Amino acid sequence: METFDYVARILPALLEGTKITLVVFFATLLLAIPLGLPLALGSDCRWRPLRWFCRGYVALFRGTPLMLQLFFIYYMLPIYFNILLPELTAAVITFVLNYAAYLSEIYRGGIGSIERGQYEAATCLGLTSFQTMFGVIIPQTVKRVLPAVTNETITLVKDTALVSAIGVADLMKNSRSAVNRDGSTMAFLVAAIIYLLLNVVLTKFSYYLEERFSRHEAKETRLERRTLWH
Amino acid sequence: MALTDRPIIEIKNVTKRFGSLTALDDVSLSVHRGETVAIIGPSGSGKSTLLRSINNLEQISSGEIVIDGQTLAATPHDRAEYVSEKEIRQICGEIGMIFQHFNLFPHMTCLRNITYAPIKVKKQPRAQAEAEARRLLELVGLSDKADAYPSQLSGGQKQRVAIARGLAMNPAVMLFDEPTSALDPEITGEVLAVMKRLAEAQMTMLVVTHEMGFAREVADRVIFMADGRIMEQGDPQQIFENPQSERLQNFLRSIIRS
């Protein structure tokens, strides 16, 4: 009963933190998912300067720790460029820049996995390369990259904990405050459960999306897959 | 009269190299309106490369390609030069292509596969494009499959939808690259029947095929290729009953044996 009361007491602060965690999460997804696409297309662009820029960008953000990127944007931009951002803004910007790089590589792999015959059929029908890309290739890519993107989003839920390092009051930071203050690790346990719940919901949602984007597959194969994996 | 006599496809001295490999070696060929030409020959003889050069899926090394009087590529000096991107698109709009592996768009229904290009490229109103698509589906015997996705069709049905899709752009010429090679033997007939009907309707067709029955029965002319060259051509009877070159004799013998 005592435990119950304690949890009830710390829960409001943890839920406040969860809200911030969700803000970082959704803002990152909302911005990084579209931003990854021009990066992916640019990385395979025939025009070299653009290709090099995009590939360099991706190498930079995938090749350095996210925490370091966070520190760079939050602590070093003010020093070198005189740009001081609020913690939450700095966190979201860093996450968007970072996740766009990862997502672009996933998109690039997906686009590259579409058979050459699809491009050839589209060309023979007189479609422009723009129409081919956005009408034929990318819609097919969505389904193929969905599992990898889901993985990335689950990682994102957990990565958001990093924002506490620059003082954003997210679920991680608020649970640590409770632990430090009360000398009980119960807050960590509750935080773990909340993170877990977020990911369960996310996974369910992604199954739903995969189902939706597979509607052009024959019904039987769809059912078969479901019984095999779900 | 002179105008209708002009070949719809004119290929002059076309050579195509992949690196050091010569896939087409000084090939010349004219196809006239309404003609059905079958191209036969062993694997690697350049049949696909020839078709793919005609609609710019491959770029030739030298020679000249003229489609319905419009030059696609010419060789004023020593290397082939192509006309502008825009002209290429316009010229190749006259040519439809059917692939061995269908290449239907898997995320679109059959109807959408057929109407997509007419709506996007020809700016046809949707209603008109759909009415035309349904007419074409009926033509290939699949009026009940308009709302099916390609994955729900058999191979033969997929290829017939692909033919309907090609016809929807109202091309002057249809190229077929082994349209039945990916199909089970018992369903090649349904695709060949559709092609036969097109031939009878005076569609100009260039068909790479291993179906000697089709070549013999439907083609007006048969071309035998080997080593990137046209070795022999003539009407089906002449090619099949009275082959001149030893290469063709051997080829026909090997086909019959298998």
Ligand SMILES: Nc1ncnc2c1ncn2[C@@H]1O[C@H](COP(=O)(O)OP(=O)(O)OP(=O)(O)O)[C@@H](O)[C@H]1O
């Ligand atoms: N993209 C390519 N790159 C390099 N070589 C190629 C390419 N496409 C074709 N070739 C080569 O060109 C030659 C002719 O190939 P092509 O595909 O035209 O033959 P084909 O007559 O269609 O044979 P098949 O009956 O097997 O389809 C072959 O030796 C082939 O290996």
Ligand SMILES: [Mg+2]
């Ligand atoms: Mg071939």
